Amino acid sequence: MFKKKPNIKNLAPLRSSDRRKVVDDIISTYQIEIKEPAEQQRSEGHSQPSGITQLRNSLLPDGALSAKFSTTVGADSKIVNGTVYVGAYGDDEQRILWLRINDQTLPTVYTLWKYPGLVPLLHTPDIVLDKMRGGADLMTPGLTNGPPFPSKAIKGAVVAIAGLNHPSVPVVVGQCAIDIAVLQNVQGAKGHAVSSLHWQGDEIWNWSQNDRPGLAPPEEIDEWLSNGTGDAEVREAEAHLNDLALSEEDDGGVPIYIDELEDQKGEPSESGPPKVWETKDIDSAFRQSFLYSIYQALQTRRLEPKHGVDLPLDQSKFMSNYILPYLPSFSSQDAEALQIKKTSWKNVKKFIKILDKERLLKAKERQGGELVILDIDFEDQAFVNFKPYPLPKKEAASNSTATSSEVSSHDESIGQTLKRLTLLKPHERFAPLLKAANASRADLYLSPEIREIVKNYLEAENLINADNKRLVNIDPILGDAILDPSNPMDAEVLRKGTIPRDTLLDRIVLKCCSPYYAITRNDQPRESSKAKAGQAPNIKITLETRSGNKTATKVSGLEFYHIRPALFKEELQKVCASSTTMGLLSGSSPKDNLQEIMLQGPQKDAVIKALERRGVRKDWVDYTDKTKKKK
Structure with missing residues (x-):
């Protein structure tokens, strides 16, 4: 909607009564829960604002400004009027936090980054997300990570959209064109799923009173994917582990249900009720698995560099080689309970961060958001004085780890980088456009390459509309290639003699090309992998x-x-x-x-x-x- 810079009139302070009215409308529209301050704080005499006041301040900070704006959208340059609400979250620079258009108040990406869970979150591949950043709508086949989809993603609902590379960081705000929540399958489906309203990179994101560029999105916002799991939960997990740690007077062992494991002797219990795993128990089991794995390395690989631990260690190897083989999983009930998502930290990354804070290891976040273990303190007493416990399987954990390493040594696929390419093979009706670009119909092309060929043809034939650069004049070759006169809509386009450029390009990809795919590895050229017809x-x-x-x-x-x-x-x-x-x-x-x-x-x-x-x-x-x- 905001490809063009909106005309924003003079900003003025938002009156307290108007601000309350705006925020109360937001709370009602988005069904936001109002939490009252803790009773302990009140009893200690702290002067705490009420829950509704705190919520108002968090959604639209005190001292916010407002202004009327107008812009034009669509090929017909339709005029849209509305209101912007400007403010700053914390120490950030003042930005547009909310928009009001057609009696609907919409959050900007700045608000979504500070208020996770405000609206349903949908996902799409990053190649589709790049198009949405240009103003394109999200089509139904572009939906990923479902079904099921969020239950509140119904027709008319405001939603956030993130890419798969950064699934916890929404960068597009849109409105559902259909009831996405009830979709059972998106493959082969047709039609619009979400209409784009605002995105990171548009003129609303870019606006500031000091003419500075828009703020970059964060690397990750885990609360969007973990139902509110954030720093508070990390601190809670640390508290769990601190409660489980031994005092200085103890002998250095790890208090992890040794008695229970001794009774089981490596086999599931035949009598009595199954063990009930509480969160603190699962936290303890994961922590002791790490201690056990390093203890085992100290005992069996004393003379090897770093005791045979292949550093740096990524999250996947950390779990598969140093956690999973050492979990006390004696039954299907244990296996169901002993999962990282059921710990208090919810994911591997936060588990590693806690171990880093305990100085058992040293970790660093690399580009792309992945946490990598750089070093382990093998002399820490938690490893040296660890007391082993029986494992569910007869096979020793050391053998399991060693064999996994042996497999890794001759498996060339481990560590490879893959690219999945969608290629297009032009039809005969596309031949005149290829001729203008001196391109061959026998070759396969990426979508951007097809668009470049079309662009060259339009410029060579002088088909770009002089009055509106986003429209293209239809000549006989384009008309035969993409339009069907028997279709009423196509007939209307032929009568007008022009078509939007984006629509033309989408039509050409759909009607003039057949899909192929190629999967390449380790930055090899796409010609090295034989392309096959259809979708990957x-x-x-x-x-x-x-x-x-x-x-x-x-x-x-x-x-x-x-x-x-x-x-x-x-x-x-x-x-x-x-x-x-x-x-x-x-x-x-x-x-x-x-x-x-x-x-x-x-x-x-x-x-x-x-x-x-x-x-x-x-x-x-x-x-x-x-x-x-x-x-």
């Missing part, structure tokens, strides 16, 4: 029930991503410590030789971690749980 296939992970009540995890589609199934199976067998088999994928021809791996138990997280180590992104993986009962 995803790796499939399926959880299903077998032999009554036993669950199994199936994995297929590895070959498309330069992963050797035999080596992948070997690693999973050690990391998951479970029975693993491999065979020809059902429905696959012997000529294609596509393999399917089956693991005993629910192993989705371990499989995804192993895939991430091989450069596979989460949105390239389809997960199906067939164990859930149908309603």
